[in-house]
Amino acid sequence: MDQHTCPPFFAQRMERLAVPATIAMAQRARAMRAQGEKVLSLALGEPDFATPPAVIEAAHRAALEGQTKYPPVDGTPALKAAIARKFARENALEYAPAEIMVSNGGKQVIFNAFMATVQPGDEVVIPRPYWVSYPLIVQLFGGTPVYADCHEADDFRLTAGALEAAITSRTKWLVLNFPNNPTGGTMGRTDLEAVAEVLRRHPHVHVLSDEIYEHLVYDGQHHVSLAAVAPDLRHRILTLNGVSKAYAMTGWRVGYVGGPEALIRAMTAIQGSATSGICSIAQAAAAAALDGPPDVIAHMCAVYARRREMMVSTLRAIPGVTCAMPHGAFYAYPGIAGCMGRVTEGGQTLKTDEDFAIALLNEQKVAVVHGSAFGQGPYLRLSYATSDDVLKEACARLARFVDGLR
Template structure:
């Protein structure tokens, strides 16, 4: 019997055992449910996706066009074009006070492939990776693909969802290979300041076997007068153990161009480049030209987008806080709010759905009010909801009104 006869079931002997460890992220499952409802003709409002609603800046698109016309259409170097790597080095120096030589920089197919390359190069069965919780779903999934074990360090709303030194210390064992840091954070919007990072660096100095993947992809989306600081700049003595990950997806509204990059120690960059060479032969040459134009472009483009996100952040948080039964900490970064819904648990919606979990809430919200978002337990901590405010003010207002209607109709 052919594999298609089984409907793609990965229990079929064709498939490698690692496929058992490759779950479907809840973010994708929720988007699929929303698509099904839309196909039935319903007007679904989606706050589920972590994707800027802005267009890629016109100057960036023009740079891509020029690159294509200029003949930049051949296989690029596996680790990135010299022009983009030079732009990345300038960016790290200018914005992060970090000096990375070209040999310490690598370009990947989005920030996600940096993570994939890094863990493929280093993680094997028996290895542990400390992941602050709540977390972006891809970290544990990728760790598990390579047979590693995610170990979670809990971050709490009362601490602004920061990772504390105590939580990190408790999670580290002799088997720990990596700590993943992601601030500003997806899903909570939490940020870590210089003092917070200094405390983390102190713990890391006591554990020289632990490396750090510092995912700073939301660095520019930061509010309330805060400034992002890179771990490798706060603790230069640890720079040889840190991968500083970034990308153009979120800062420049370039999710579809698929360009991420990383700065780090040469042996790791070499190993990751070897993997990438086998997997993809490098990153789209046109996208690399576009990314270089974005990084070298005027910084006010980011400031303008950030001002809009800031306005939407305040709109969403103040509206959610006015809904009885919801709590909402003010997120200081990224473009997500993470409201708590503990007071709604155990109650029943007007449509008859008993809310035992935050996933029940998210499904009822989609079915009864046609608003798609993702439940917090999908990111490791419930009962919360994650909603992205990277969408228009009108959609945000209407979606919040529908959330209020669902909560207003609860009984029991």
């Protein structure tokens, strides 16, 4: 918003609130489809798999059994117990019920945490490229995002040097999001140990570790949680997760977090005044997902790994395009510096990666998100959480688009 679209009736914070580029591009693609255009979208990070049948059956049973009343604000006992088992089994983390809360997706966890702690003048260190919502939420509460750059040459990992350079006396939070959206970058145990060493030198810095893509890792890698790598820092770490990505449950809106009891209590108080408890039926479904067999995730991960290989090999064969191999999540983040300054077949001069994304949509009917929306261009974010047929055709159209540049 600006002064022309934000009349005096609205709070000034609305001027700091923009529509995330991922949502804006998806809306543009939907509008073109509504007009009859055959648009292929690689813009949203949403699994194309169906929610596992056993999870849906658990939700049905819960509804039939009468689990339809107001749930506790911080989550049902059954789901919190399933979350505690999950943390212990998969992350080597022990959280008591009072150290766990459930929210309307992972985004509300972030919102609750920053609303409870961030004030004007506070700084939040965010590795760049970043998921678009992190800085938007920080700014909404008057905080200042400070960026630690991650580079393609390092497979977009956060280095200890970049983190050290970004921390000041005003830093309140570090946001970690690995496996990463938008790059697919990952952080191994050695990487996290180096980050922990920096954090030990700065005891005023807390960490929001967003591990929503933890199960989607490739090349024999295994995800590790910062709180498990550095148990001495556990009292300063929020470990965020959810069921949306690993279990294809984006619409069920269930996120969860483990962390210091006092902070969890404050976040629960905020949620109680905002949305109250999360849909009881969705919580029953989430508990079934977390306690369910791991082969459901393994199947999805194997499909994503195959799609990743196909997409990256296609991108690397396009002149003027580079692409680091993503080791996690379901995104590729190709560099398009070699395409800048050129002209499309439709006559559009490509001055920025946003120009590229818009022209690609207009001329080849492929929706992607420009990298500058994630803080680092000229890149594109392409999601391979879509069908093989859509992926192959979208990549072919992208190659034709670049081939037509002059």
